[in-house]
Amino acid sequence: MLQLRGSIHTATFTAMNKSFLIVGIAALLPSLAGASSSTWTESTGGAVRLVTSGLPDEDGVLRGALEIRLQPGWKTYWKEPGGSGIPPQLEFASGADVEGYQVHFPPPVRVDDEYGSWAGYQQSVALPVEIKFSDPSSRSVEGSFFLGICESVCIPFEGQFAFDPAAEPENFEHRVKVEGAFAKLAPEPSEGFQAVSARLEGRELRIAVDVPSGLEAPQLFVAVEGVPANLPELHEQRAGRVEYIARLSRVPEPRPSSIYYTITGDGRAVSGYLALEE
Template identity: 40%
Template sequence: MRLTALPPSEDGVILAILDVDLLPGWKTYWRDPGDAGIPPQLDFAKSANIETAETKFPAPERIDDGYAVWAGYTYPVAFPIRLDQREAGTQSVIDVNVFMGICEKICIPVQAEFNVTVAPQDAATDYEKHLVETAFRQLPAQPHDGFRIDGVTLDDNGKSVSFNMHAPGDEIEIFVTGPQGWVFDAPQAQASKDGYTTFQAPILDAPQDATLSGASVVILAKAGRQSIETEISVP
């Protein structure tokens, strides 16, 4: 595991990545693995001159380990991180505590702490720039005309959400996440018409007496090498 951070920009943005170099046969979790698993947790509370820190996640895959089906990664993965400085264009200390689950036949908790000082006068190597820029470039894109999601609805029984998807090709993998406590099953195709496919995602678990109406869900879709991600309000 390795943390790579570029020097801060003039407007106080620091781009970084957490590299997790998984050996063959090992796996780790996405930000919302489902009803089983430990999502990666990055705590920047001890950092100096850091106002906010956001960890981003590349598109995962759905993994069946024989005990459960969950979302994660079966290959080395880099998690992009955007940090905003409190005092732009000055020195910062990135102090991050990492806690995550790493799995082979069983899953074990792994904890690590990194401390990196970055300053505007630092010079990143071409290799460091390549690592960080590549990781950010591989994040899911915004929806566009050829690949988009429309019409999210909460079904009448309140036990699933449905939405329409226009995507390149038929091989589509979709992940739906909601507010804290909501867990969704893998969406299933219901019908196709006029270039759209209607998918339905059953709700596996939800907070007691809660409703999705008026809340938002995040939908990530993969088609070949393309992926998109969007947050949509549920009517």
């Protein structure tokens, strides 16, 4: 389901465990949209643009990718970066006829630094995006992005984008970029490689995972709607099953109905949703 667009955060960000340095963020108005992908917005540590390919389909959905180019040594966040990170977000101008959007995330890695452990990407990454239009013939879409990037400190990176889906729908470079981003998404879970149960006990989220025999050092990443969750830690492991515990920043209200998760290990990964036990 495509999520309704939410309000973008301001550039001032306070985190529990990390010091965020506010730098000069290159977030000035972009030039008027004249291409099917936006120009690069640059900042200390990296650059961002929104790439689209083709036209909206019969359901009004346009495929694209939020391309995050990182300089060596810089990192960015996954869907749920823990209690102190900034996950990527988009906001579309009110006149853009955008009903909603969804950002997808390829498998992240565990990042351990002086501030703790969190989920993210240590190299440049393209996040697949689906944008749903109420009017598929809409032109000159404008909006903004907001995310965090880190080196020795973490900084908020905010900027604006503009594009026209009909300007270059057959652009080969853009199509390769977008198709490549979607191709890197993890497949759906399958029997023997999936989360099988998830339950809340106060602020603790306990997740049981089935993994293939011989899979070394499986890593679990979880996202709970509406509440930050720390990186799950291995609690117990026995033949074919691993139990993790993730600590939430607070008891979620209202109680979520499901979690999103990714399991990685030995170059393999799966991603999916799992209903929370009552």
